[in-house]
Structure formats: C-alpha cells, structure tokens
Amino acid sequence: MARPAFRRMDRPEEGVPRQVPLNRDRALVDAAQADPAQFDALYRKYVAQVYSYAYYELRDHHEAEDATERTFMAALAGLRRFEERATPIDGRGASTFRVWLFQIARNAVAERRRRLRRRPESRLEAAETIAATADVEGEAARRDDVVAAMRAIDRLPGDRRRAVILRFVEEMSTTEIAGILGRSDGAVRVLIHRALRSVARDLGDSRR
Amino acid sequence: MTWAPAGRDSHDVDALVTDRYLETLLAAHARGADAGPARIEADPILRGTMARLARDLTRFHPSFRFEEALADRLAAAAERMRITTDDVPSLTILPDGAVRFLPPGDLRSAMGRPLWIGGALTSAALSLAGAAYLAWRFRRPPSSAMARAVRAVARARLS
Numbered sequence: 001m002a003r004p005a006f007r008r009m010d011r012p013e014e015g016v017p018r019q020v021p022l023n024r025d026r027a028l029v030d031a032a033q034a035d036p037a038q039f040d041a042l043y044r045k046y047v048a049q050v051y052s053y054a055y056y057e058l059r060d061h062h063e064a065e066d067a068t069e070r071t072f073m074a075a076l077a078g079l080r081r082f083e084e085r086a087t088p089i090d091g092r093g094a095s096t097f098r099v100w101l102f103q104i105a106r107n108a109v110a111e112r113r114r115r116l117r118r119r120p121e122s123r124l125e126a127a128e129t130i131a132a133t134a135d136v137e138g139e140a141a142r143r144d145d146v147v148a149a150m151r152a153i154d155r156l157p158g159d160r161r162r163a164v165i166l167r168f169v170e171e172m173s174t175t176e177i178a179g180i181l182g183r184s185d186g187a188v189r190v191l192i193h194r195a196l197r198s199v200a201r202d203l204g205d206s207r208r
Numbered sequence: 209m210t211w212a213p214a215g216r217d218s219h220d221v222d223a224l225v226t227d228r229y230l231e232t233l234l235a236a237h238a239r240g241a242d243a244g245p246a247r248i249e250a251d252p253i254l255r256g257t258m259a260r261l262a263r264d265l266t267r268f269h270p271s272f273r274f275e276e277a278l279a280d281r282l283a284a285a286a287e288r289m290r291i292t293t294d295d296v297p298s299l300t301i302l303p304d305g306a307v308r309f310l311p312p313g314d315l316r317s318a319m320g321r322p323l324w325i326g327g328a329l330t331s332a333a334l335s336l337a338g339a340a341y342l343a344w345r346f347r348r349p350p351s352s353a354m355a356r357a358v359r360a361v362a363r364a365r366l367s
Contacts, residue, residue, distance in 0.1 A: 036286035043282055051270040065274050072278065076285055149264040168265040171234050174227055186220060192230070193223035193254075200257040 025097040026084050039076050046098065047072070049170050050105045056153070056165045057109045063116065070108040075101055098172075099179035106162065106180060152202035160195035163188055225250050230258050237262050 028045070031038040050071050054064040082100055153161055159181055166172045166180065178188045229250035250258075350356040 036289040037283065039282060039286055040279060043279060047275055047278070048267060048269045052267040055268045056265075064268075065270060065278075068270065068274075069278055069281070072282055073285065076282055076289070145260070146264045149261060153261075153265070164261070165265070167230065168234075168261045169267050171238070173231075186223070189223035189227045190219055193219070193226045196226065196254050196257050196261075199261065200253050203257060203260065204253075 029079070029082065029084060029097050032079055033082070036076060036079070039079065042075075042097065042101075043072055046101055049098075050101065052169055053102065053105055053165060054109050054112075056169060057162070058112055058116065059154075060116075063112050067105065067108040067112050070111075071101065071105040074104050074108070078104075096176065096179070099176050102166070102170075102172075102176075102180045148203060149199075152199040155202060156195050156198060159183070160191050160198070163191045164195045164199070167192055222251070226254055226258075229255065233258055233262055 025042065025045075028038070028041050032042055047068065051064055051068045054067040054071075055061070058064050058067060082097065084097070153164055156164060162181060163177050166177045167174075172180075174185050174188050174192075178185045181188065181191075183191070350359055
C-alpha cells in the first residue's frame, strides 16, 4: 500500500522537525506531463528559487538569468522522462520535482562557473553589489554583515558552499540536498557542520 | 568531547545535533520568530553562526521583465512540444486494408477502431514492413472457418 512521504512541516512546534510531503508537486507535474503548457505553474513556483541559487553561485545577474533559463528549458524538455518516486520506502533517494530541477540547475550553474573560470572577474565587486541590493534600509552595519557572510560562503569549497546555500537560502531539507548533491543524508549533515565551522572561524576573524 | 552512540562517531553526532538545531531555527524563522530553539544543546559558536546566516543569506528574486520573458519563451517551447507530440501523423491501417499516415486526432473520425502501427514519422521506416505484412494479412481471404468467424466479429466491432 502506498504511503505518503513526509519530510518537513510548514508550521512546526519548537524542537519538532518540519515536515512537508516530498511528493507535493505531483499534481502539477502530472498536469505538465499531460500538457506542456501547464509547466507554467511549476515555473512560477520555482523560478525565484532557481534564480537565487544561480545568483549565489555565479554572483552575476546576467549569468544567473542565463543559468535559470537553461534550467527551465531543460526541465521542460525532459519533463516527460521525470518520474516521481517520493515514497517513504524510497528513503533518502526519494525523488521530487524540486530535487530533479535543482540537479539540472546545479549542472547549468557548474557549466557557467567553468566558463567564468576561464574569464575571471572580481568576486569582491559582485559581493558588494549583492550587499547593496539586500541593503533596503540603507544600514551600513547590516550591509557589512551581509558582505562578510557572502565572502565566508564564497571561500567554502564546492559542495559545502552548495549545501549551505540550499539549506539557508532555499531552506531545503537534508534529504533534498542529499538528492541534489548525490550524497547520503549523513554526508550532507557533516558537510554543513564543517561548512559552519569554517564560516564561524571566518566571521570570527573578520570581527577582529 | 561529544558522546557517540554505537555505530556513530562524534562528528556524526555533532553534525546531527547541528542539523536538528538548524531545522528548528529555520522553522522559527519561517514563523517570524528570531530566537532559535532552546532545548537543543548545539555548540554556542555554531548557534551564533547559524542565526547570522539565516538572517543574512536572503533569497534574491529575478526581475519581473526577465521572469515574464522567460515565461513567454517557455510557453512557446511548450506549444512546439505539443505540436510535435500530438500532431505527428502515425502509420495507420484502415479497415479496408489501406495504409495511410493520419494525425492522431483524425484516427477516430477516419475509422471506428483504428489499427495503429507506427509511432512517429521518424519510426516509419521500421513500421513499414509490419504495416505491409498486416495489410497483406487483412486482404487475404480467411483460410479456416475460425478465421472467418474472428474476422466477422472484428468487422461487427468496427461497424
């Protein structure tokens, strides 16, 4: 008998992990697989998440837009092949549309990063630009905090950086991140733990 | 030093505690609360770092112009996909034995119960031999009483 898959919850009590069904996009995916025009609903739901992930990784507005476009075009083209496998029995390998979409985004971003590595630019300037965008209130101290946090994230190696972005910015569960990075839940927990230690050291140093 | 249960080393346990704390911290942020959970005893330095990242790493949104332009391009691509998947003619054998390429939408109107042989135009070469064989079988007079009966039933279903 099929059982619902639950991982996170929208409004949890303190100390209780959030649980949201992993297969929460099933209806939208079914509709889009039957009629590609219905893909728009999935696009609207996830465009900001994919763009934000790409922006954090690439630190360039146009590059992030390009990676976002490639991601959704590839997702639309491959949607018929996507299979929802989110059942509790599938455990950590449970597939969700969001995990699948971010696997595509990760590849698109990696491709752009490879290209950018051949054409290096000032990451510092990019961080300042992001901080300026985030600084809606015009608070200098807040902007300095954001810049320092962005720099600390920037210094993390590949998967640690991705895991932190997906965890803090996209608020994904460990299981979802594990699916995107192709690692176990435990490995992702350790990645994030070590990343936080590095960031804590970095931020501690930047205060001195 | 962190006490580790059997099968887990201290790194795993520390990571698990951090993960648990982070999960509840992000949940608190989703509720609009600033404070993290008090019941989970995570490393105080990491607690501060997690609180800071949860506050400072905000989501960035694409411009409205980009979002709408990409939506239009996706809609156009979806329309092209719909055309290629729905309207590609398939190699079809009609009840009278004739073999024709018909769009899927025309099958029902062309015949009561179509015999669908081919998929898309690209696979037509593979299907042609099968189509020719079935057309030959269809036109060949039945050799036995049972074959005649089967065909009569098939004809009755088609009509």
